[in-house]
Amino acid sequence: MKKNIFVLALDDFTNALFGTIRQADSYRYHSLLPPRKIIAAANYSMPELLATASRQLERFEGRVDAIVSYWDFPTTLMLPTLRRAAGLPTTSLESILRCEHKLWSRAIQREVVPEMIPRVSAFDPFAADPLSRIDLDFPFWIKPVKAHSSILGFRIECPADFHAATPLIRQRIGRFSDPFNYLFQRAEVPGEIAAVDGNHCLAEEIITAQHQCTLEGYVFHGEPRVFGVIDSLRETNRSSFSRYHYPSRLPQEVQQRMIEVTLQVMRRTGLNNEPFNIEFFHDPQTGRISLLEINPRISKSHCPLFHLVEGASQQEVMLEVALGIQPNYPRGAGAYPMATKFMVRRYAGDAWVRRVPRAVEIAAMQQEIDGVLVMVWVKEGDRLSEFTDSDSYSFEYANIFIGGKSEEELLSKQQRCLEMLPFEFEPLTAQAI
CATH class of the missing domain: 3.30.1490 (Dna Ligase; domain 1)
Known part of the structure; x- marks a missing residue:
């Protein structure tokens, strides 16, 4: 019998990636709350979200086997409450807060590795x-x-x-x-x-180190483990992300130091039977490592990268720990030795979206260029500032995931993808602003 997995704000793109995990036929996925309530929502009423999700679970006629999420706020904080109400094992709300409340998290990190904390x-x-x-x-x-x-x-x-x-x-x-x-x-x-x-x-x-990376891991029965390291590259403004690259190019000894710190810090948070990702900076000149932040979830941005390289999205880990199964994640079973996620951004100010690539245009691009997945965040008629959850310096409106044999090939494919994906914007007039 298939396990019923409820996924907070399950979207079509990520639902397709669930098909890449090795036990895909063992699970039946149900979206818990519509994506529009979570993804870039204009506001969040926590009592309403919890009540609506709880009613959906109560009305389900089958067995609820797991509740998971790959989104950030507010879903990570909702999980303990929803799981308890459904009679499922869960990490505590406090353990989530020890990761997500920035001051509390910094205090815990400083107890373990004070030299790495700004x-x-x-x-x-x-x-x-x-x-x-x-x-x-x-x-x-x-x-x-x-x-x-x-x-x-x-x-x-x-x-x-x-x-x-x-x-x-x-x-x-x-x-x-x-x-x-x-x-x-x-x-x-x-x-x-x-x-x-x-x-x-x-x-x-401000952490002045040049190299940023993220470690993906999980805690199972109180024991944390790390299964992947991804590089995060920034634009010249040093604020906005340009792309992610997997696997990391950092020296193995640097990665191992980060892993050791991760295990120490995650034990202190009390997070249990939950995936996480943790971000670090490394300064190649001094060798210094600095810890940036902890997220008690997998990174949805990394799912296609793991699929392209390892042969399965790391959603597999998320599901298994939620079901009480020790993960046994594959290594090197993907079609490519490396992969990147490119964030397509607009820096020229707020604008109306006048044109996005048609499905036939995306299909033509994917037919010409192997190992490419595209996620378009906007639709025609959107105003960038009202739709996208972007940083304070740019508007991210699409993502391109690319697998390749070398970094040169990745960048070449990236350039060709941009040439084949027509977006058009109309800057706001003074009156509109």
């Missing part, structure tokens, strides 16, 4: 003089205690930068802080952390 300073953006609460020298980053995809993250070079960013944070932070606080206030949290709820931000020293 200085931080929490502040209330609604205070009369929030800059005076920050005990850091310029430049530094500011970001909400909880958001995702670098939303409302700003590099602050001087007081003018801070004063320009603060009104935007005040205007938009409620989209995340209100649903976050609904669950945060129900968790058992240390007093010093409880005082820093989702309406707060974190200022953080």
